[in-house]
Structures are given as structure tokens and as C-alpha cells.
Amino acid sequence: MPLVEVHQLVKQFSRRRGLFGTRLTTRAVDGVSFAIDKGETFGLVGESGSGKTTTGRCILRLIEPTAGEVRFRGEDVLGFSRARMRQARRDMQIVFQDPYSSLNPRMRVGDIVEEPLVIHRTGTAAERRMRVAELLELVGLDPSFASRYPQQFSGGQRQRIGLARALALKPSFIVADEPVSALDLSVQAQVINLFMDLQRQLALTYLFIAHDLRLVHHICNRVAVMYLGRIVEVGATERLFEAPAHPYTRALLSAIPVLDPAAPPQRIVLDPESLDPAATLRELTADHWAAI
Amino acid sequence: MPPLLSVSNLTVGFDHSSHFVPAVIDVSFSIARGETLCLVGESGSGKTLTALSILRLLPPSARIASGALTFKGRDLRPLGEREMQQIRGAEIALVFQEATAALSPVFTIGSQIEEVLRVHGRATRRTARQKAIELLEVVSVPEPARRVREYPHQLSGGLRQRALIAISLACGPSLLVADEPTAALDVTIQAQILDLLRDLQRRLGLALLLITHDLGVVAEMADRVAVMYAGRIVEESPAAALFHEPRHPYTRALMSSIPGGPPGSRLRAIEGTVPPLGQFPPGCGFAPRCRDRFEPCSSAPPATDLGGGRTVRCFLYPGSKDPAPQILQTSPHRRAESEQSAPQVLQISPDRRAGSSDPAGR
Numbered sequence: 001m002p003l004v005e006v007h008q009l010v011k012q013f014s015r016r017r018g019l020f021g022t023r024l025t026t027r028a029v030d031g032v033s034f035a036i037d038k039g040e041t042f043g044l045v046g047e048s049g050s051g052k053t054t055t056g057r058c059i060l061r062l063i064e065p066t067a068g069e070v071r072f073r074g075e076d077v078l079g080f081s082r083a084r085m086r087q088a089r090r091d092m093q094i095v096f097q098d099p100y101s102s103l104n105p106r107m108r109v110g111d112i113v114e115e116p117l118v119i120h121r122t123g124t125a126a127e128r129r130m131r132v133a134e135l136l137e138l139v140g141l142d143p144s145f146a147s148r149y150p151q152q153f154s155g156g157q158r159q160r161i162g163l164a165r166a167l168a169l170k171p172s173f174i175v176a177d178e179p180v181s182a183l184d185l186s187v188q189a190q191v192i193n194l195f196m197d198l199q200r201q202l203a204l205t206y207l208f209i210a211h212d213l214r215l216v217h218h219i220c221n222r223v224a225v226m227y228l229g230r231i232v233e234v235g236a237t238e239r240l241f242e243a244p245a246h247p248y249t250r251a252l253l254s255a256i257p258v259l260d261p262a263a264p265p266q267r268i269v270l271d272p273e274s275l276d277p278a279a280t281l282r283e284l285t286a287d288h289w290a291a292i
Numbered sequence: 293m294p295p296l297l298s299v300s301n302l303t304v305g306f307d308h309s310s311h312f313v314p315a316v317i318d319v320s321f322s323i324a325r326g327e328t329l330c331l332v333g334e335s336g337s338g339k340t341l342t343a344l345s346i347l348r349l350l351p352p353s354a355r356i357a358s359g360a361l362t363f364k365g366r367d368l369r370p371l372g373e374r375e376m377q378q379i380r381g382a383e384i385a386l387v388f389q390e391a392t393a394a395l396s397p398v399f400t401i402g403s404q405i406e407e408v409l410r411v412h413g414r415a416t417r418r419t420a421r422q423k424a425i426e427l428l429e430v431v432s433v434p435e436p437a438r439r440v441r442e443y444p445h446q447l448s449g450g451l452r453q454r455a456l457i458a459i460s461l462a463c464g465p466s467l468l469v470a471d472e473p474t475a476a477l478d479v480t481i482q483a484q485i486l487d488l489l490r491d492l493q494r495r496l497g498l499a500l501l502l503i504t505h506d507l508g509v510v511a512e513m514a515d516r517v518a519v520m521y522a523g524r525i526v527e528e529s530p531a532a533a534l535f536h537e538p539r540h541p542y543t544r545a546l547m548s549s550i551p552g553g554p555p556g557s558r559l560r561a562i563e564g565t566v567p568p569l570g571q572f573p574p575g576c577g578f579a580p581r582c583r584d585r586f587e588p589c590s591s592a593p594p595a596t597d598l599g600g601g602r603t604v605r606c607f608l609y610p611g612s613k614d615p616a617p618q619i620l621q622t623s624p625h626r627r628a629e630s631e632q633s634a635p636q637v638l639q640i641s642p643d644r645r646a647g648s649s650d651p652a653g654r
Contacts, residue, residue: 047478154565184334185505186542186581189549189561196558211479218551218559237555255483257508259550261531265512267483 001074002035003173003205004059009033009068011054028054029065030229033281036222038172041199041206043220043237045213045252050226052209056175059207060092061085072173090120093166097178099158103150109136109161110146116168135164138201139194156187160194167198177209192219213256217241222287225249231281235288245290247274294365295322296499297346297384297467302359304341304350306569312357313570316341317523319359325466328493328500330510330531333520334566339503342520343469346501347386348376363467382412385460389472391452395444401428401455402440408462427458431488450481454488461492468493471503486512507547511535516601519543522567522577524592529602539604542578576606584608 011029016022029051036042044052058065061077070077072092080088096102103112110132117128133143139160150158159179166174176195180188196219198204210216216223217237224234225248233246244250251270258265279291299321305314316338323329333339344350346361348368361368363384371379380386388394396404405427406420415423421440428436431454444452453473460468470489474482486509493500502513510517514531519540527540538544548560564581567573573580579589588607596609 047480154568156565184336184566185507186334186546186549186562187565189551189559190563192551193558193561196556212551213479214551218553218555218557251480255479257483257486257506257512259508259511259535259547261511261514261535265483265487267487269484270480 003038003040003073004036004207005069005071005074006035006055006059007033007069007071009055009058009070010066011051011058011063012066027229029058032068032226032229032231034224034231034234036173036205036207038205039199039203040221041208041219043216043223044207044209044226045211045216045223046226047211047252051229052226053177055226056094056177056207056209060089060094060175062094086120090169091171092173092175093169093171094175094177095159095162095166095179098182099155099162100182102162103158105150107149108146109148109150109153112150112161113146113164113168116165120169122169131168132164135168136161138167138198139164140190154187155183156191159183159191163194163198167202170202172203173205173207175207175209178211179208180215181210181212188215195219213253225252230291233288233290234281235284235290239285239288243284243288245284245288246292247271249290293324296325296327296364297501298322298360298362299342299346300360300362302342302345302361303357304338304345304354304359305357306353307355308570314357314572315354315523315569316345317572319520319523319525321518321525321528323467323499323501325499326493326497328502328513328515330514330517331501331503331520332505332507332510332517334505336522336566336569337520338523339520340471343386343471343501343503346469347380347384348373349380349386378412381408381460381465382463383465384467384469385463385465387453387457387460387468387470387473389475391449391456391476392444394456395452397444400441400443401447401458405440405455405459405462408459412463414463423462424458427462428455430461430492431455431458433458448481449477450484453477453481453485457485457488457492461496464496465498467499467501469501469503472505473502474509475504475506482509489513507550522572524577524605526576526578526606527602527604530600533600533602539598539602539609540578540606541582541584541608545581545583 009029009032010027012025012027014023014025017024032055044055046052054063057063059070065078072088077088113132113135114128117123117131123131132146136143136145141157141160150161180191183191192215199206208220220237222235223237223240224231225246227248233240233249241253244253248270250268254266254268281289281291283289299319302316302319303314304316305312319342321329331339331342341354345356402421402424405424409415409420409423425436425440428439433439433451433454447455474485477485489500490513492498504510510531517529517531517534518525519527521542527543538547545562549562551559562581567577575590575592579585593605593607595603595605597603598609
């Protein structure tokens, strides 16, 4: 049984046009389905506005989906009561993109990492302090940093703090929404290594939302490509990168700059007219599906 | 032929109460007509301030402490604001990163292009509209006659960036300074904008100073590359040679840290963090993070000419003019080690590239 199953997930946002005008609805997520196995890193890629962040947040119910089904360990997450959902969140956490805005500047690092433990009434104060020290060490920070404030740290260190906080309640599933794209290039590799190390150490499952396709290729076992709110292609990473089938995936992969000045770029330009909006995912080879 | 632009020993920084905090230190480079020089570096490396110094658009808190800026043989530093205005836009144009922020939301695209034309006396009120449409055509905006009447919010991110490039081209500059022109764009749109810049360069004979943190963009665009770290240019090289064999430990470490190799394998991370402004280490800025550091690195390494248009600022490369035997003696094992760990040519495996670019590969 997969750890996370998403079935026909829909999220509509609506706004009124003017004060008395008609309602405009946008389907940010439009019938998305996929499953993530335990211990897997599942990548979600696509351009900005394709619905990948919304999908990640709907799974954790940080945004309420309009329709569809999310199952975690086989249980219907969208049917959970408030109390049950709160309990479930111990097991499903998120790491945000921007380590500058996602940590409260008025709280000490120790309190930031401890907060989830306090909210979930875990342990005594002394036990929690020990756990904070343990967590900071786990993400490669000195436990003495607990008494400092976030602004005393660089982007990479802040992202480690965010990760320590996400790990506080020993989750098994983490949604990582562009966790390194706001970091300096020369520190990204450290943080990616940390993600990979923690996965091995703690048997974590990741939903990894990213636009850096080189990174996705490196760390994801499976990848889904989103375009205009739908998954247009999904499958094992190697297969999808070697033989992209959907026109958007092909355009996307051909747009990655090659790190060799001698290689002239060979672009495939997407012609949106050529897409069949009614196409549904069909299996091309084992674990490689495309909506063509 | 003299270079179009030359920057010599430029030092720029901020005055903080009693002391001067340098952000750009002793930077020198030049750009020939029609050439693309990429200034690559991470945030805080000084690349943007270097570019703004050329246009004399530094924020009020920053100032040029020393150095010379020569454009078409003319010294830019003594020029007054009025004379600089004649040069900005007309001779040297700037393309910003955030088209949304650079364009005014309350004027149409057309009127913003026309403004530039009229300010520089390149068109009258009557001819400006037609010229604006032509410029949008040059940057491949579809239906330019309709788009010229639209406001920035009606355009997609890619089209806004094209409009911004149209504005920068309005007065036929010979040098385009583009500061992360594609950083805010999706990779497919980025590819289109890079193609456009390359195409314009060929057609109009523009020189391009492209500022970026993205080595992929550098590989696609650059004739020559200057790598900046902690305010200094640590390495300058023709692009092909740089990617084939990076020399400075920072460039090497950066290139090897890019995801590649067997999926799931640990990346070769660089220890430590980028030094913030005001805390640049004395001597070589990269030394605290460098695996090859040794005693001399606590003083600033001179630029060493490696031949073939390559220079590097690192004590691992004793100057050809000034061989420093004592350095060689202290570091033979380090050199051997660093050469072993030097990355080979960086590339995506050929099958992957073929797979991603073969339209018939169903």
C-alpha cells in the first residue's frame, strides 16, 4: 500500500469580478492523481502557476481541496475531524521554500524547533529541551544555537532550522516545497545532502516540489510533470528523463541549459495548440504514463 | 581595436559611520564590441554593484572608491549626471531582473517605449508609436500593434521581459547590461529570452554584459566569463575553457556541487557559507571554505596569467612572471589532491540529451 495516495484532486479558487460581477473560477489543480510509496522521493515539477505548490498544500490540508481524495496510510485524510487532522499532522510535515519568511524573527531558534512539541503536548520541558538539542545536531547545527535568533543565520542554516522543526514530531512524510531554490548556489548541495541523509537515517518519504530539473533527476525516484493544473506525465525518473513523451515535458527538458558551451542548444518549443486537453494518462511502458 | 568598455581596478563599497565596507574589490575586465561577458557569482558577490557602477546607478549609500571606467575611449567617472543620462539608454542600456518592477503599471507598454525614444530625441510624438511597434516586432512580441496599447499586467512574464528588452534597445545602444534577466522566469520562457538575446546580439552587433548566478545560462551565452566571489573576480576565462577545466578552487567546487553523477549519490558540497558584506575574509575570500587552502591564502592572491586569455587569483598557480618556489614547496600534496578532485568536463550524459531533444523519440 502506498504511503500517500492522491485521487482526482481538485482545487478551485474563485474571485468576484468587481463588486457585483460574476464569479471567476480558476482550477489551480484539476483532477490530479498519484501515489507515493514509503521511503520514496516523489518529484513534482512544472512551471510557476502549474499547481504544484497547491497540490502539496492540499495533501496536508493547509489549503482545503475542492474535491478529490487524499489517503495517508490508507486513511481518508479529507474526512478527518479537526482533532484527528491535528493528530495526523504529526506524521506529515512541510518545509517551505523561503527560509527568511518562514521562521518567526522574534522567536529564538530553540523555541521555533520546540513549538511543534509544545503544541502537541509532547514530553516535559526538560525532555523537550533535550529533543531540541538532538534535532539541531541531527540537521548539522550546534545545539548552542538554540538561544539565538533566526536573523543571525545564513539561508542554508535557516533551512536547516526549518527542517529541524519539521522533524520535531518524527514525521514519516515531508512535503518539501522548493527547499533549496532560495539558497546560495554554493550551499544548496549541503542542504540536498542533508535531505538525502535524513531520508536514509529516518526512513522519510518526500514529496519534493522543485523547478530545478537537474536536482529532481538526482534525488527523485519518481516524477510527475504538471501543466495547467494537470499531471501530463508521470513515471520512474530515469524513464521519464530518457524518453519524455508529452510535448510539454519535452519542451521543459530541452530548455535545461547544457553545461557545455560547445553544445548548441536544441530547443523544442511547445505549441499549446498541439495539446489535446481531453487526453488522459495512459501507460506507455512500465511505470511511465503520459497524457497523449 | 580598443575594447568597448573597460573596467580597471574598480572598488565599490558602502560608508558605514567611520569605516568603508567594500563590496567590490579591485575588479578589472573589458568587453569587446559584439562580445558577451558573463559576470557570474552568488548573491553578495558584488556582481550587481559592479554593473550598476558602470551605469552610475549605485544606491545612494554606495560609492565608487577607486578605479577607472572607460567606454569607447571615454572616461565615465568624471561625467556629470546630465552627461551620464546621455549615455544611459542611448549607449549603454540596462535590462532588469524583475520586469514587473521595472515597468510602470499605469502606462501602456507603448508609451513606456515612446518615452525613451522622445527623451533621447530619437522620435517625435508622431513617429514614436510606429517605432514602438517596430521595436516590439524586433523582440518578437506577437501582434505588436495590439500589445503596444496594453498595460504590463496584461502581458505574461515572458512578454513583459521582451517589452523591457524592447525599451532597452530603443536608442540603439552598443552595450546591453542585463542583470539576471531570466531569473524570475520559468525554464522554458528563460530559454526563449536567452535565444532572443543571442539573436539580437547577432543582428545588432550588441555587446552583452550578462550578470547571472546560473552556470547553465553562462554555458549557453558567454564568450568569456568572469567568476566573482566575495567582491573579487577570482577567475576569468573564455567560456569553453572554463567549463572544460575550471581552475580556481571556488569555480571547481561550484561546478562539482551541481547535481549530477549517479542519482541519489551524495553531492560534493562546499563547506561553510558565503561571507556576508563587511565580513569578507582578509586575503583570499574563498580561503575559509577552500579545501586547498594553505598559509599564503591569508593574503590576497595576485592575478596570475595562465595564458589563453585565462587569469586566476589563487596561490595554487604561481605567477608565470613571478614564480614563487616557496609556495610550490609547501603544497605539493595539496596540488596533487586538488587535481585529482578536479571535475572532468561537465555534461549531461549524451543519451539524456538525445532523449530530451529528439522529437521523434517516442
